[in-house]
Amino acid sequence: MGKKSFTIGVVSYGAGNIGSLIPVLRGLGHKTLLVSQAQEFGGCDMLLLPGVGSAKKALDQLNGTEAKAGLLAMHKRGKPIIGVCLGAQILFENLQEASKGGLGILAGTVEEIRPAGYVNTGWRALDWGALKTMGIATGLRETDQYYFNHEYAMAPPSDSSLNIAFDRDLEIPSIVQDKNVWAIQFHPEKSQHQGGILLRNVLEIANAK
Amino acid sequence: MQNKRIIGILPWKEGLVQKSYTYGKNRPGIRLHVALKTLDRWQLDEIVVIDISRSGKLNHALLDELSLCHTRTPLAVGGGIRNEDDVDLLLQAGADRFVLETLLFEDEARVMEIRDKVGRQALIGSMPVHSIDPKKGNVWPKSRGRTGINPEQHLNSWIEKRLVSEVLVNSVDTEGTQGTFPVKRLSQLGANFNSSVIWFGGISNTEARQLLSLKQTSAVSFGNLLFEKELTVPQIREHMRIAGKPVRDARLT
Numbered sequence: 001m002g003k004k005s006f007t008i009g010v011v012s013y014g015a016g017n018i019g020s021l022i023p024v025l026r027g028l029g030h031k032t033l034l035v036s037q038a039q040e041f042g043g044c045d046m047l048l049l050p051g052v053g054s055a056k057k058a059l060d061q062l063n064g065t066e067a068k069a070g071l072l073a074m075h076k077r078g079k080p081i082i083g084v085c086l087g088a089q090i091l092f093e094n095l096q097e098a099s100k101g102g103l104g105i106l107a108g109t110v111e112e113i114r115p116a117g118y119v120n121t122g123w124r125a126l127d128w129g130a131l132k133t134m135g136i137a138t139g140l141r142e143t144d145q146y147y148f149n150h151e152y153a154m155a156p157p158s159d160s161s162l163n164i165a166f167d168r169d170l171e172i173p174s175i176v177q178d179k180n181v182w183a184i185q186f187h188p189e190k191s192q193h194q195g196g197i198l199l200r201n202v203l204e205i206a207n208a209k
Numbered sequence: 210m211q212n213k214r215i216i217g218i219l220p221w222k223e224g225l226v227q228k229s230y231t232y233g234k235n236r237p238g239i240r241l242h243v244a245l246k247t248l249d250r251w252q253l254d255e256i257v258v259i260d261i262s263r264s265g266k267l268n269h270a271l272l273d274e275l276s277l278c279h280t281r282t283p284l285a286v287g288g289g290i291r292n293e294d295d296v297d298l299l300l301q302a303g304a305d306r307f308v309l310e311t312l313l314f315e316d317e318a319r320v321m322e323i324r325d326k327v328g329r330q331a332l333i334g335s336m337p338v339h340s341i342d343p344k345k346g347n348v349w350p351k352s353r354g355r356t357g358i359n360p361e362q363h364l365n366s367w368i369e370k371r372l373v374s375e376v377l378v379n380s381v382d383t384e385g386t387q388g389t390f391p392v393k394r395l396s397q398l399g400a401n402f403n404s405s406v407i408w409f410g411g412i413s414n415t416e417a418r419q420l421l422s423l424k425q426t427s428a429v430s431f432g433n434l435l436f437e438k439e440l441t442v443p444q445i446r447e448h449m450r451i452a453g454k455p456v457r458d459a460r461l462t
Contacts, residue, residue, distance in 0.1 A: 019303045023279040052300065053327040086328075119330045119374040121404075121427065123212055123254055123457045145212070145457050147254075147283050149305070149330045151374070169211045190283045190305060192252065192459075 006207055009035040009044030009074075013067045015058035016050030016087065017189075024189040028200050041070035046079055046206055051086030055097040055110065055152070058086055068103070075105055080180045080206035088176070088183035089154060097152060105181055108156035113172065121149045124167040124186070126174055131163050136175075136201050144194040146174070146186040154185060175202075182206060211404070212457045213421050214254035214428035215445060217435050218409055219244055220261045221288070224270060228433050230385030232261060232337075238436065242277035248435065249280040251442040252459035254428065256280060257377070259308060259335075260288025267295040275302040285333055292319060293326050300327070308377060310335035313367060314358075320372050333407065334373040336360050338395060339381045361398055368402055375427055380410030385433050388413040392420060399425035414448045421454040 008025055010018055012034045025032045025048070035041050049071065051058050062068045075081050083091045090102045094109040102110070113120055123145035128137050154173045156162050165175040176183040182202055188195035219241065220229040226244045227235035238244070241258065248256050258275070260268050267289045275286065286299050287308025296307055307327065312320050313334050324332055338360050364376050378398055383389035389411035399406035400423075408420050409430035417429045435441055449456040 017300055017305065019276075019301050020279060020305065024281065052305075052331065054325055057326060117371060118403075121330060121374060122214055143458050145459075149283070151328060151330050187283070187305070190281060192249075192281050195281065 004204070005029050005031070006045040006203060007031045007033060007043060008203070009033050009041055009047045011047055011049045011067055011071055011087075012036040013058070013065060014061045015053055017052050018050055020187075021048065021050050021084065021189045024196055024199065028196065028203070030203070035070060036065070036067045038066040038070050038073075041074055044074070044079070046203070047071060047074050047081050049081065049083040049087035049091070051084070051088075051090060053086060055086060055090055055095045055102070059090055059095075059098050059100070059102065062090070072103070072105075075181070078180055080182070081105065082182045082184065082202060082206060084184050084189070085150065085187055088185055089152060091181065091183050092154060092156075095152070106156065106162075106176060106178055106183060107160060108154065108176075110152050111155050113151060113153045113170075119149075119151045120153070120167075120170060120172065122147075123191075124148055124169055124174070126165045127168055128165045129163060131165050131175060131177060134163070134205050136165070136198065136205065138201050139197045140194055140201075146188065146191040146195060146198070148174075148186045150185060154183060180206060212455050213404070213426055214407075215442065215449075215456060216255045216257055216407060216409075216428045216430040217248050217251075217253045217442070218257045218259065218430045218432045219248075220259050220432065221271060221274075222260065222262045224274075227261065228385070228436060229261065232381055232384060234385075235261075241271070241274040245275075245278040245280050245284075249278070249282050252446075253282055253442055254457060254459075255283045255285060257285045257287070257308060257333075257430065259286075262288070264289055265311075266291060267298065272298055272302045275299070275304065279303045287333070287335060290323075293323055296323055296327055306331045306333055308333045308335050309373070310337070313372065314363070317370075317372065324372060329371055330374050332373040334364070334367045334376040335379065336364055336376050336398075337379045337381045338398075364399055364406075365401060368399070368405055375405050375407055377407045377409060377430070383411030384409070386411045387434055388415060390416040390420075392416050396420075396423060401425075414445060417445065417449065418452050418454060421449060421456070
């Protein structure tokens, strides 16, 4: 795999749980930079897009900012982008919560989980699919579970070439990977020891591409 | 079947975690950040910190304590939350979810503002229940200045209106005394919903086994029991697994 220690830009746009993510990234031995201005993005090996709450509010805060421009520019340059929870959802083209759409980096939609009104809160095991061959499960047990807390779910196109890991109970797309873009629905930073290992693996795979 | 959660609840007051008995009597314990670091290692499914000082506002000393320990276990915090600014401060301090009580009874519009900011999944309603007449089986919420409310009605309303994703039902009378949670008396609460109720207040393994079988249960919570011994959480988890209850198989690290 690629180099072990990276400079990770954590996109700061007023809608992220930065307080939880940065300690975990630093604990993995990486340097973290809070990035929101255009000139701050260039020094990053990859970007992490956090997010909690409402997609509409998050996109309203992000649209028109240098943070959004910087994020899209980094994507165009082929730099890895990793979205977590709401940060993963707003990477998509269409969001049920936000009529103007998301960032459009990933094809597909984000829709309310069925049955209507259901909130997926709890710990779930994953089926890795093709991601396993990339090394995502290195150091992890088959029975390890990860913490989910969301009302809307990613719905990538079924005929796409995306690599997708699914939640074993609800079969909800839990990790969607397309080239250098990773959308992680659950909270690896709150999934204890196994969450840290998974995040380490994703960062290394993303950087190696 | 989806797993249900085992949650640890830390009442906090005057700078310290408290061993709490019916929320009226407390024995001070340790600093919150020390308790959080310890519980973070014990593989609980979630940790809930409740400021029980009843100050009516967010205590900034609590924020300071939270900031000393960023847990890798999901963390919910409640007590004194009154607006979006409070939620912002708690988010920055490392909280993931927020427990609301007063606002749900007094200002639903404010709850909706908070919900629109952090998402319904991040909100837990708190429903303290107090049996004022055990012989008659009446159960009413008890909190300062608020009596005679039908808990079932409020709980159902909070969930039907999608104000919160879960409700923490706290049996105030039995809180602090293991093995006294009134399962039969309270088990109708939330029965219309799936995976929406977190139970707390005097739960031992016996009550936990019964509660984990209810469809509305999303979690069972323990408080003072966590102070008893180092391996409480793994033992509870193992006990539930042997009993065939849907709990996560977690590893200590």
